[in-house]
Amino acid sequence: MSTREEAPETRPPFPPARGGSRPGTRALTDRKPRKRARRGERRELIIEGAQKIFSEQGFSASTRDIAASLGVTQALLYKYFPSKEALIQAVFENRYAHGRFMPDPEILADTSRPLVERVTAFYGALFDFLRDGSLRLFIRAALDGYAAHDIYANELVRGSILPLVEAMRAELSLPPTSERAMSNAEYEIAMAEHGGTVFIAIRNLVYERGPHIEVKDAIAQHVRIWLPGALAEMKRIHADWSEQKPVSEALLQAPGLESVQRER
Numbered sequence: 001m002s003t004r005e006e007a008p009e010t011r012p013p014f015p016p017a018r019g020g021s022r023p024g025t026r027a028l029t030d031r032k033p034r035k036r037a038r039r040g041e042r043r044e045l046i047i048e049g050a051q052k053i054f055s056e057q058g059f060s061a062s063t064r065d066i067a068a069s070l071g072v073t074q075a076l077l078y079k080y081f082p083s084k085e086a087l088i089q090a091v092f093e094n095r096y097a098h099g100r101f102m103p104d105p106e107i108l109a110d111t112s113r114p115l116v117e118r119v120t121a122f123y124g125a126l127f128d129f130l131r132d133g134s135l136r137l138f139i140r141a142a143l144d145g146y147a148a149h150d151i152y153a154n155e156l157v158r159g160s161i162l163p164l165v166e167a168m169r170a171e172l173s174l175p176p177t178s179e180r181a182m183s184n185a186e187y188e189i190a191m192a193e194h195g196g197t198v199f200i201a202i203r204n205l206v207y208e209r210g211p212h213i214e215v216k217d218a219i220a221q222h223v224r225i226w227l228p229g230a231l232a233e234m235k236r237i238h239a240d241w242s243e244q245k246p247v248s249e250a251l252l253q254a255p256g257l258e259s260v261q262r263e264r
Contacts, residue, residue, distance in 0.1 A: 043080045046070060051091045055136035059088060059144040088146065095134050096152050102126070102159030108167040115171050116227055119164070120220045123197040126160070127215060130201045139206065157251045161190040168231060174238050181246035185237050189230050196222045 049070040053061050063084050067074040081087040103125035108118050138152065165186045166177055174180075200218050203210040211218040237244060 046072070046077065046080055046087070047090050047094050050087055051095060051137055052133055054088070054091060055133040055140055058140050059146060063087070091137070092141070092146070095137060096155060102155060103129070105159060105163035108163045111170070115167060116223055118167065119193065119227060120223045122160075122164075123193065123219050123223065124216050126194075126197055127201050127219060130198070131205055135198070135201055135205055139202075154251060154253060156194070157187075157247070160194060161187060162252070164190045164193065168234055172231060172235055172238075174234070180241070183237060183241075183244040184247050185244055186234060187247045187251075189233055193223065193226050193230065196226065 050066055053066055053069055057065075063077055064074050066087075067077045070077075077087070081090060103122050105122075107122045107125065110118060113121075141147075162177065162182060165182050168186075168189075169176060197219055200211055200215060200222065204215055213221070
């Protein structure tokens with residue numbers, strides 16, 4: 001196949017695909033491609049495009065519609081993914097597996113900064129991840145009956161909840177989780193902060209109604225309100241440790257990616 005002319009520099013980087021794709025969905029082929037995508041690159045582009053389509057339209061979108069939106073044939077789609085379920089699996093793995101959706105936990109471990117600054121920076125970075133469509137995708141998956149949470153829950157605990165609990169224990173000079181397993185009560189303390197940030201993201205990215213101050217300022221405000229009470233509650237929990245139950249070991253294990261199937 002001969003190489004076609006390079007497109008002008010003024011051309012938008014994500015042009016509409018043949019058949020009229022949504023703005024922002026990059027076509028894999030168009031009238032004047034800059035160069036032919038290699039196999040691995042094309043697979044990644046299909047995954048990225050499918051993620052956007054699923055997050056906007058839901059998982060009822062057909063492979064025919066997905067192919068048309070991406071500017072490829074349905075046959076090419078099936079060349080890379082033997083079924084729609086395989087494509088959905090690849091999208092979930094790309095977005096949620098192996099801690100890809102979590103900020104670097106070293107942000108929380110850096111004791112050269114006050115804890116309030118570390119927690120604010122960590123959850124500000126989490127919001128930056130959620131704004132690329134990952135939040136909508138997760139909500140769509142739950143509504144359409146796909147068990148994305150089977151990956152998400154484990155990665156959340158390992159990549160966010162546990163590092164936050166470790167940082168809070170260090171702040172209070174309490175034993176690390178390697179010596180005293182994280183308790184269910186501590187899990188709920190950390191989830192209160194995580195849930196607050198996620199709801200700020202829902203208001204901003206899903207409802208598109210708020211917050212009424214800058215997002216990062218709202219996250220910082222939430223941390224300042226939450227942290228003093230959280231530390232006081234953690235101190236109380238450890239003072240009465242005999243009454244506490246450890247969090248389930250299953251939550252601390254690496255998730256089984258094969259489990260992301262439709263539940264209903």
